[in-house]
Amino acid sequence: MKLQRYGTGVKGYGFSGMQKDDEGKFCAAKDVEALESENAALHAECDRLTAMLGPQRVLEAHDVREGGFYFWTTNPEKGWEAIMRVIERKHGFRFSGDEWDGSNYGLYGYFIGPIRFPEVQG
Numbered sequence: 001m002k003l004q005r006y007g008t009g010v011k012g013y014g015f016s017g018m019q020k021d022d023e024g025k026f027c028a029a030k031d032v033e034a035l036e037s038e039n040a041a042l043h044a045e046c047d048r049l050t051a052m053l054g055p056q057r058v059l060e061a062h063d064v065r066e067g068g069f070y071f072w073t074t075n076p077e078k079g080w081e082a083i084m085r086v087i088e089r090k091h092g093f094r095f096s097g098d099e100w101d102g103s104n105y106g107l108y109g110y111f112i113g114p115i116r117f118p119e120v121q122g
Contacts, residue, residue, distance in 0.1 A: 056113065059111040063111075064086055070086055070113030071083060073110050074108070075110075091106075
């Protein structure tokens with residue numbers, strides 16, 4: 001519901017502390033203030049999440065210094081092929097699948113990340 005402020009009320013009608021919504025119905029000013037407060041909190045949360053999506057640069061394999069999930073490709077000009085999980089092992093960073101097949105391959109290709117996931121409150 002979209003709310004409009006009309007000062008302290010409508011002159012001559014004694015609706016002090018009331019405001020009209022977009023349908024012309026009156027609502028209590030305290031309800032308007034609560035909705036505006038909630039709206040401000042939602043805007044702040046949106047700003048926080050948007051900041052997490054800040055610009056990131058393309059990393060070569062030797063530039064990866066943190067475990068996590070990354071966009072990955074062998075050729076950035078052809079697009080991003082997958083989201084890969086990178087983990088830290090005793091011999092450096094590896095794709096997470098390397099721990100299962102016993103291979104000792106290091107990272108190769110290009111990466112963007114690590115991808116930051118939003119916090120979830122339960």
